[in-house]
Amino acid sequence: MEIRELLPSEKERINDIAEYEELIFGDGGIGRWTIMPFVRYGKVYVLLENEEIVSVAEIMRTFDTKDAYIYGFFTKEKFSRKGYGSVLLNFIINEMEKSGIEAVTLTVDPENEKAVNLYLKHGFEKAELLTEEYGENEDRLYMRLELA
Numbered sequence: 001m002e003i004r005e006l007l008p009s010e011k012e013r014i015n016d017i018a019e020y021e022e023l024i025f026g027d028g029g030i031g032r033w034t035i036m037p038f039v040r041y042g043k044v045y046v047l048l049e050n051e052e053i054v055s056v057a058e059i060m061r062t063f064d065t066k067d068a069y070i071y072g073f074f075t076k077e078k079f080s081r082k083g084y085g086s087v088l089l090n091f092i093i094n095e096m097e098k099s100g101i102e103a104v105t106l107t108v109d110p111e112n113e114k115a116v117n118l119y120l121k122h123g124f125e126k127a128e129l130l131t132e133e134y135g136e137n138e139d140r141l142y143m144r145l146e147l148a
Helices: 011-028 031-041 084-098 113-121
Strands: 002-005 043-049 052-061 067-075 103-108 125-130 140-146
Touching: 002 084, 011 031, 011 043, 011 052, 011 067, 031 043, 031 052, 043 084, 052 084, 067 084, 084 103, 084 113, 103 113, 113 125, 113 140
Parallel strands: 067 103
Antiparallel strands: 002 043, 043 052, 052 067, 103 140, 125 140
């Protein structure tokens, strides 16, 4: 198992991530047009098993605080419930602490109990329900983990 930051030169992996996100998130996936700026100007971490993408996290920073925002986070279904998501999330939290980040935030579908429970397990707190965040009937649960 290997976790590392994705590089702009890894076009095939970038395309694989965009395709998988479209499959699981539909229009809410990061897409090819958006993922490259994340790779170049944010952080995209991949957890690999035998060079296969297992889990991915896309992260951006805020301008007005020392917060990091997990924009996207997934583990491929065939690797689900094997602890890979926890491994990647622990890695991200440690990396953000080392980078001087004071809090990690994210939004998640409030009906996605598996994801909500993963974040709660890692110390995130439910901060606010954002109604119609992504349009009609697209509520999100805003969660926050204080690091400092």
